[in-house]
Amino acid sequence: MEKKPSLPVRVLKGFAMFWWDFLVGDTPELFVAVVFTIGVVALLSLDGHFNVAAAIALPALAVVALALSLWRASRAARK
Amino acid sequence: MLVGAVFLACTVEMVEALTIVLAVGHTRGWRSALEGVGAALIALAALVAGFGPALVHVPLNWLRLVVGGVLLIFGMQWLRKAILRSCGLKAKHDEDEIYRRKVAELKAEDAAIGRDRVAFVVAFKGVFLEGLEVVIIVLTLGTSAHRLSLAIVVAAIAVVIVSTAGVVVARQLSRVPENAMKTSVGVLLVTYGTFWTGEGLKVTWPGNDVMLFVFVVLYAVVTWLLIQLMRRVHPNVNTVAP
Numbered sequence: 001m002e003k004k005p006s007l008p009v010r011v012l013k014g015f016a017m018f019w020w021d022f023l024v025g026d027t028p029e030l031f032v033a034v035v036f037t038i039g040v041v042a043l044l045s046l047d048g049h050f051n052v053a054a055a056i057a058l059p060a061l062a063v064v065a066l067a068l069s070l071w072r073a074s075r076a077a078r079k
Numbered sequence: 080m081l082v083g084a085v086f087l088a089c090t091v092e093m094v095e096a097l098t099i100v101l102a103v104g105h106t107r108g109w110r111s112a113l114e115g116v117g118a119a120l121i122a123l124a125a126l127v128a129g130f131g132p133a134l135v136h137v138p139l140n141w142l143r144l145v146v147g148g149v150l151l152i153f154g155m156q157w158l159r160k161a162i163l164r165s166c167g168l169k170a171k172h173d174e175d176e177i178y179r180r181k182v183a184e185l186k187a188e189d190a191a192i193g194r195d196r197v198a199f200v201v202a203f204k205g206v207f208l209e210g211l212e213v214v215i216i217v218l219t220l221g222t223s224a225h226r227l228s229l230a231i232v233v234a235a236i237a238v239v240i241v242s243t244a245g246v247v248v249a250r251q252l253s254r255v256p257e258n259a260m261k262t263s264v265g266v267l268l269v270t271y272g273t274f275w276t277g278e279g280l281k282v283t284w285p286g287n288d289v290m291l292f293v294f295v296v297l298y299a300v301v302t303w304l305l306i307q308l309m310r311r312v313h314p315n316v317n318t319v320a321p
Contacts, residue, residue, distance in 0.1 A: 018211075023152055027159065034151045038144070038276060045282045054282045059273050059294060063301050066155050066269075070162060070305055074312055077168050 115202025144279025154268025
């Protein structure tokens with residue numbers, strides 16, 4: 001018979017699973033898009049010279065990410 | 080705006096939790112159902128008490144970046160679902176149907192004598208899991224805006240209002256315009272997510288807090304446009320399962 005994991009292991013596993021489902025779940029593209037957006041905006045803003053570009057890129061990339069995720073759902077619905 | 084976001088998010092999630100609790104209470108008895116609700120509320124309060132003060136000690140830029148990123152993801156997930164529901168690609172959250180399904184499931188279980196473990200666990204899970212999303216929204220919005228107490232008070236008021244309404248209207252929760260509320264919360268979460276991600280990355284927003292209103296208008300318009308576009312692409316869509 002397989003040994004049941006200890007309580008701390010189960011709690012840790014449950015905690016990790018919760019955050020995975022919460023942040024990634026069935027929309028991994030949104031998670032990737034936000035990480036990508038943060039990277040781009042960090043590059044633009046941390047230098048301090050491209051603040052306007054960073055201020056435009058952040059909402060623009062969020063809109064693109066949402067549209068791409070809907071496009072993916074739309075394609076899946078057609079199949 | 081903070082008050083609106085917390086209140087709407089809390090209301091939406093509590094309506095979902097209430098549907099489960101009502102189904103459990105009506106089919107398996109109220110004692111164990113209410114014990115499950117009580118235990119879940121204590122666990123959620125412990126989470127807020129434990130993590131709330133700890134979050135205040137995190138450097139503000141890092142806190143805003145992490146919170147902003149989480150809110151962006153979470154908000155876009157809500158908006159995506161709301162848009163798909165608006166154009167029929169995803170079934171709308173029908174509380175009456177969920178209630179009927181839950182009642183049928185619970186009736187199929189053997190009736191318990193004395194304390195009902197099934198009723199307790201189902202009520203606990205329903206309230207705890209739905210409440211967890213509220214806790215995350217309250218903690219993230221509250222700490223980033225330095226208004227954690229206000230966020231907690233607003234969430235508590237929403238819980239009391241939804242519970243009272245639930246007792247009065249009982250099984251008519253499907254009349255709550257849930258998708259419209261979910262869309263509004265999605266717009267607000269993405270707005271705060273954008274704003275705080277930018278603040279965390281040291282972006283200087285033109286007009287500072289005024290940009291929050293600009294983002295609300297921008298994301299509301301984009302959402303409306305995306306709904307129209309999706310309806311054109313899928314004019315005769317059959318609603319799929321949730």
